[in-house]
Amino acid sequence: MKIAVFSSKPYDRDFLQAANEAYQYELSFFEPRLTAETVELAHGFDAVCVFVNDRLDASVLPRLAEGGTRRIALRCAGFNNVDLAAAERLSMQVVRVPAYSPYAVAEHTTGLILALNRKIHRAYARVREGNFALSGLLGFDLHGRTVGIVGTGQIGTVFTRIMAGFGCRLLGHDPYPNAECQGLGMSYVPLSTLLAESDVISLNCPLTPATHHLIDAEAIAQMKRGVMLINTSRGAVIDTKAVVDGLKSGQIGSLGLDVYEEEGDYFFENLSEQVIADDVLARLISFPNVLITGHQAFFTADALRSIAETTLGNLRDLEQSGHSKNQVRPPQG
Numbered sequence: 360m361k362i363a364v365f366s367s368k369p370y371d372r373d374f375l376q377a378a379n380e381a382y383q384y385e386l387s388f389f390e391p392r393l394t395a396e397t398v399e400l401a402h403g404f405d406a407v408c409v410f411v412n413d414r415l416d417a418s419v420l421p422r423l424a425e426g427g428t429r430r431i432a433l434r435c436a437g438f439n440n441v442d443l444a445a446a447e448r449l450s451m452q453v454v455r456v457p458a459y460s461p462y463a464v465a466e467h468t469t470g471l472i473l474a475l476n477r478k479i480h481r482a483y484a485r486v487r488e489g490n491f492a493l494s495g496l497l498g499f500d501l502h503g504r505t506v507g508i509v510g511t512g513q514i515g516t517v518f519t520r521i522m523a524g525f526g527c528r529l530l531g532h533d534p535y536p537n538a539e540c541q542g543l544g545m546s547y548v549p550l551s552t553l554l555a556e557s558d559v560i561s562l563n564c565p566l567t568p569a570t571h572h573l574i575d576a577e578a579i580a581q582m583k584r585g586v587m588l589i590n591t592s593r594g595a596v597i598d599t600k601a602v603v604d605g606l607k608s609g610q611i612g613s614l615g616l617d618v619y620e621e622e623g624d625y626f627f628e629n630l631s632e633q634v635i636a637d638d639v640l641a642r643l644i645s646f647p648n649v650l651i652t653g654h655q656a657f658f659t660a661d662a663l664r665s666i667a668e669t670t671l672g673n674l675r676d677l678e679q680s681g682h683s684k685n686q687v688r689p690p691q692g
Contacts, residue, residue, distance in 0.1 A: 360678060361385045362432070363404040365393040365413050368627065370663060371434075375408075378667035382675060392623070395419055402426035406674055410434055411654065412623040415441040424449040430677055433687075434670045435657075437593060439566045443689035453687045454673035458513050460662035465517035467656035468561055468591045471615030475587060475650050476501065499558075502526040507557030509550070509573070510564030510592065511537040518563060519543055530557055533564070554581040559589065566593035576601040585612035591656045594620035599639050606646055613648040617656040626653040 364375060367388040379386055387404070391397045393413035399422070401407050407428055409415065415423075415431060420442060423431075431441065433455040446453050474480050478496040485492070505528040508515050515533070519540045522529060529545040531537070536547045550573075554560070560582070564570050574588070574597040582588075588611055590597055599620050605611035619626065621637055635641045643649050657666075669685070676683035 361404045362406045362408050363401045364388045364408040366410040374663040374667040378671050382671050398422045401428055404428055406430035406432055408432045417442050417445045420445045420449055432670050432674050434666050438687050447689055452677055454683045454685045455687050456666050456669045457685055459665040461513040461517045463659040463662040464514045464591055464656040468518055468589055469521050471589050471650055475613040475615050480650055504558040505556050507553040507560045509562050511540045515563035516540055551581055554578055559587045562590040562592045562596050564592050566595055570596050572598040579605040579610055584610055587613045589615040591617040594618040594622055603642055616651045618654055
């Protein structure tokens, strides 16, 4: 099988090539994202392997199909960047990696909380300049605080375990309550209750039409003043402009992001010699109480190994049996 790997970085090549020793597929690596401008690179390939910022919409998929591509392998859990209905019409099969390392993302979420609370990023910069003053670095005990967790799938469940270990009061919001989380002391509540009572809110839900801009101006107004908001799910779960307003007013006390609604042109690239043209992103970076990482939460050796093995295993399943347990189809009805 000939596979075109888009949005590939050196670490993608290393882990995919290692996993490919068991499959011996023909892998071709392309650094650009898959878009309408780059789709011709996939001509003649049986499959494309793509990541979170590749665009597989109704303008790209027909051209992929015309070039002979029939399989789309996402090396991520989310699939909001794929027009599934168009893929089905074109008889294209889509597979994903639903679980690679929930620990990686949950632990990174915890790291953002601890860094923001104890101002570790600011203290690090101060000490490097010989400033050992503590003013402005005051935090709070996480123990006993209320943590609201939106989305209690695999990542949310691991994060719940971690927060339970800190001795937090746990509130959850998910259409499908998780018995393990309940066993850890979580109370499932309406979103309005979670927003109103949580000292820390962590977003661990997928991006769907129902969760798009779940956190908007109305939701922010319901939160405790000075709340800490963390998003390691998908950027569009929050209305970023509304969050900026919440930061300016003090309604949001601190913000940790590993994702951004318009991250496609920025994340995973070294732009240190360029001006950030996105005014909203530039404004976020300027806040002292905002900590942003560039879609890094998944980035552990364990996760990358699992992603590579599952991705190629999905394609093998499609090749051998015509279907995969990790296949994604458009919603019915």
